Structures are given as structure tokens and as C-alpha cells.
Amino acid sequence: RRRRVEMADGTESEQAAVVGDGNPSQLSKSAKKKLLKQERQAARKAERKAGEKERRRADIERRRREWEESLAAAPSQEAREAMLAARRETRLERVGKRVEERGARAKRLRRAAEGGQKVVLDLEFADLMRPNEIHSLTQQIMYCYAVNGRSATPAHLWLTGCSGEMGTQVQRIPGFDKWIIEKEAKSYLEAFADCKENLVYLTADAETVLDDLDMSKIYIIGGLVDRNRWKGITQKKAVDQGIQSAKLPIGNYLKMSSSQVLTVNQVFEIMQKFVETKDWKTAFFHVIPPRKRGEAGAANDDDSPEGAANGDLDNGGSDSWIGYYLRGRAEGKSNLLCRRLKYDSSPSVSLLL
Ligand SMILES: C[S@@+](CC[C@H](N)C(=O)[O-])C[C@H]1O[C@@H](n2cnc3c(N)ncnc32)[C@H](O)[C@@H]1O
Numbered sequence: 001r002r003r004r005v006e007m008a009d010g011t012e013s014e015q016a017a018v019v020g021d022g023n024p025s026q027l028s029k030s031a032k033k034k035l036l037k038q039e040r041q042a043a044r045k046a047e048r049k050a051g052e053k054e055r056r057r058a059d060i061e062r063r064r065r066e067w068e069e070s071l072a073a074a075p076s077q078e079a080r081e082a083m084l085a086a087r088r089e090t091r092l093e094r095v096g097k098r099v100e101e102r103g104a105r106a107k108r109l110r111r112a113a114e115g116g117q118k119v120v121l122d123l124e125f126a127d128l129m130r131p132n133e134i135h136s137l138t139q140q141i142m143y144c145y146a147v148n149g150r151s152a153t154p155a156h157l158w159l160t161g162c163s164g165e166m167g168t169q170v171q172r173i174p175g176f177d178k179w180i181i182e183k184e185a186k187s188y189l190e191a192f193a194d195c196k197e198n199l200v201y202l203t204a205d206a207e208t209v210l211d212d213l214d215m216s217k218i219y220i221i222g223g224l225v226d227r228n229r230w231k232g233i234t235q236k237k238a239v240d241q242g243i244q245s246a247k248l249p250i251g252n253y254l255k256m257s258s259s260q261v262l263t264v265n266q267v268f269e270i271m272q273k274f275v276e277t278k279d280w281k282t283a284f285f286h287v288i289p290p291r292k293r294g295e296a297g298a299a300n301d302d303d304s305p306e307g308a309a310n311g312d313l314d315n316g317g318s319d320s321w322i323g324y325y326l327r328g329r330a331e332g333k334s335n336l337l338c339r340r341l342k343y344d345s346s347p348s349v350s351l352l353l
Contacts (some may be wrong), residue, residue, distance in 0.1 A: 004263065005322050005347045006272065008150055014266065017055065028068075029137060030201075042067050043056045047294065056093055056194075061123075070083070071083060071084075073185065074173075079098040093342040100113045101115075105149045105150070106180060108148060108149070108151070108152070108154050109148070109154055109180035109181075110180060111154075112148075112153075112154040112155060112156045112181070113155075113156050113180065116153070116154055116156035117155045117156065117213060117215055117219070117271070117275055118155070118156045118217075118218040118219070119156070119158065119218075119219050119220075119268065119271060119344075120158040120159075120160050120218060120219065120220040120221065121141060121144065121154040121157070121158065121159050121160070121220075121221050121223045121264065122160055122161055122187075122201075122220050122221065122234075123137075123159055123160065123161040123166040123167075123221050123223040123266075124160075124161035124166075124187060124223070125163050125222065125223055125224045125226075125233075126165040126166045127165075128224065128226060128230055128233070129225060133225040133226065134166070134169055134225075135169070135265065137169075137223055137224070137225045138166075138169045138170060138172075138173065140225070140263055140264040140265040141159070141170060141173075141223070141232070141264070141265075142173060142220075143265040143268075143269075144265050144269075145157065145179060145181060145262065145270040147265070147268065147272060148268075148272065151272050151275075151276065152276065153272075153275050153276055154272075155185055155268075155271070155272065155275070156182070156210040157181050157182065158181070158182040158184060158188070158191070159181060159182065159183050159184060159187075160182075160184045160186065160187055160191050160220060161184075161186075162183050162184055162185055163188050164184040167185065170183075181248065186244050188218070188220055189241060189243075190220070193220070196242075198216055198217050198218050199217075199218050199220060199243040199244065200217045200218065200219050200220065200243070200244045200245065201220045201235070201237065201238035201243055201245040201246075202219055202220060202221050202222075202234075202245070202246060202247070202248070202267060203222065203230070203236055203238065203245050203246075203247060204247050204248075204259070204261045204262070205232045205234070205235035205245075205247070205261050206235055206238075206245035206246050206247040207245075207252075208246040208247070209246065209247055209248075209249045209252070210246040210247065210248055211249060211273060212332055213271065213274060218265065221264050221267050221268060222237075222264070223264060224264070225263070225264070228261050236299070247260070248260075248262075248267065248270060248280075248281065248284075248298070249281055250284060250288075250293050252280070252330065253280055253281045253284050253293055254284055254288065254294075255293075256288075256292060256294060257291065257292055257294030258291065258292060262287075262288070266287050269286070269287045270282075270283045270284060270287045270288075273286050273287060283351065322327050327330055
């Protein structure tokens, strides 16, 4: 039997356990061990989060103090005014740069809408997910959009089945109305009814292995966060609908320490990286965290297979969440960095607009 357990950090975890009336003393020995391990992990995570928050707060405070001290130490009122003017100038430059970047991104995304590789995020699975999983998927959609916007060769990105609960959730993303993306309430089958033969469902359970991306194809990623509870569901969907399916060629390049089922944003980023480099190995190494790649010494990278699935994302503080995220990727980290995101309270989300 399975039971839901409240963890030390307030999240819930579902555990396979032999339970009697819910009394922990009636758990089997291995279930008790697993429960203890999960509780220890959650406690460590909560501690780490609190530490990070405190470090960020202290950093902001230190910078504020240093600024005030240097202002107070200025030799004259004129010098003080010059310092203030220089600071205003720097801020204006920063804002200008951001506006410029935003314009360039919009241009790239509009160009992609005319000739970019079509990629669909299929949002028809809301009924199969728990609220925290839907929340997690919403964040993964944000990562996809942000990564696409940063790319020199963005995809022509579609959200299909964007209605009901998923429609409501994505609508809540600040700035979503301005996203340069196709938002389609219809299913991909309806949206691409005239070219059904070009639809390819990406799924880890496919027999066909993808060796290249074909511009004439429309690649579909299942919008699902399920810790593979619904194993095989997208492959079944593709078969039932009579469309092609394919899996990423992970096995040709990596020996994974666990399953080859990746998160929505990981799959999207791998595709993006492949479009950019034409090299699967580079794409996999860029996106798949060392721990999941089964590399020694990567034990501290506590990325979970579904990244932000536990709903324990923290606020990225004054820095931008996408900055953390992309820096983490560059350092070979994982969705660990994504946990700094809290889109509904972070002012830095304006980067997405
Ligand atoms: C978290 S997975 C969902 C797993 C789900 N149980 C299923 O049957 O697809 C999210 C999506 O990423 C894509 N995906 C994940 N791993 C993949 C792989 N190794 N190859 C191709 N697509 C993959 C699939 O489209 C999948 O639906």
C-alpha cells in the first residue's frame, strides 16, 4: 500500500510502504528505513534553503552598508553628488540594456514563428496531475519559454490543449499575455489536422530512436509531471492516435544512473542545444545533471528526476531566476537551480515579458 507522508519541509511525499492503520511502528523494516531517509533528506533540504535565504539577505545588507559607508566617507558634498549621479547612470544603462535585449529576443521569437523548428508542449494531462505537479509543470513551461527566448536559434513553440486547469495556470504567469508563443486551446491533433503525418510524439517509451531533427516534423513533448506514475501514457496516446513516436538517443551517449525519462524542460533544452550544436552528446551533457548521468562525485547534486516537482521552489532573491538557472546549466548543474524560482512573487520575472 502507498501512503502520503508530510515531510519536515512541509512537502508531501508518497511512499510505498506496508502500513497497517498508519502507525509507523507497523511499517516494514525497509519502509521505515525509506521513511527515515526521506525525512533526513527533507530536513537537510529545509536547512539548506534557510541557509541560502539568509546568505542572500546578508549579501544585500552588506552591499547596502558598504554603499552608505562610502557615501558617508566622500570628501565633499560635490563628491557625494557625483557618486549618486554615477549610480543613477549605471542603473539607467542597465535598464537600457535590458530593453535592448528584450527587443532582440522579440525579434528572434518572431522570426522563429515563421521558420523555426516546431515544438509542441501538449497540455492535455491536467487531470492526471496533483496540484503541486501542475504547479511544477507551469514552471517547466516558463523555463522552456525563457530558454527559447535566449536561444540564437529559437524553436517555434506551441502550447496546445491550453484550456481548463492548465489554461488557468498558465494565464496566471506574470506577463503570459505578452509571450511570443502559439497558445492553442485545441489539441495538437486539431491544430495540425492538415499535417498529421508530420507529428512525432517524443516519449521515452518509443521504439524509434531519434537521430536527427527534421524541420518538416512537429515534435510533441508531453506536458506531464508524474514521476513516471503514468508510465507509457504518451506512447499509448501516440499509438492510439496513429502518429509517430520517437525517443531521444540518450542510450547511445550516456549510461544513466536511473531512468531515461526526463522533465519537459530538459527535453526541450536538449532539443534546443542539438539545433544549436548538431551534437547530441553536447546537448545531453549540457542538460542532464551529473548525478543522473551516473557520474562519480556527483552525489551532492540532489536534483530530482522531475526537477521542480516537489513544489519547494524558493525565491531567487534580487538576482533573476533565469540568470541562476542558466548559470547553473553552464556549470553543469541541474534543475537544482530552478528551485530558486518563485514566479508569483519574483519581480525579476519581468525578464520574461
Ligand atoms: C516527465 S515526462 C512524462 C513521463 C510520462 N509518464 C510519459 O509517459 O511520457 C515529460 C515528457 O518529456 C518527454 N520525454 C521525457 N523523457 C524522454 C526521452 N528519453 N525521450 C523522448 N522524450 C522524452 C516526453 O514527451 C514526456 O511525455
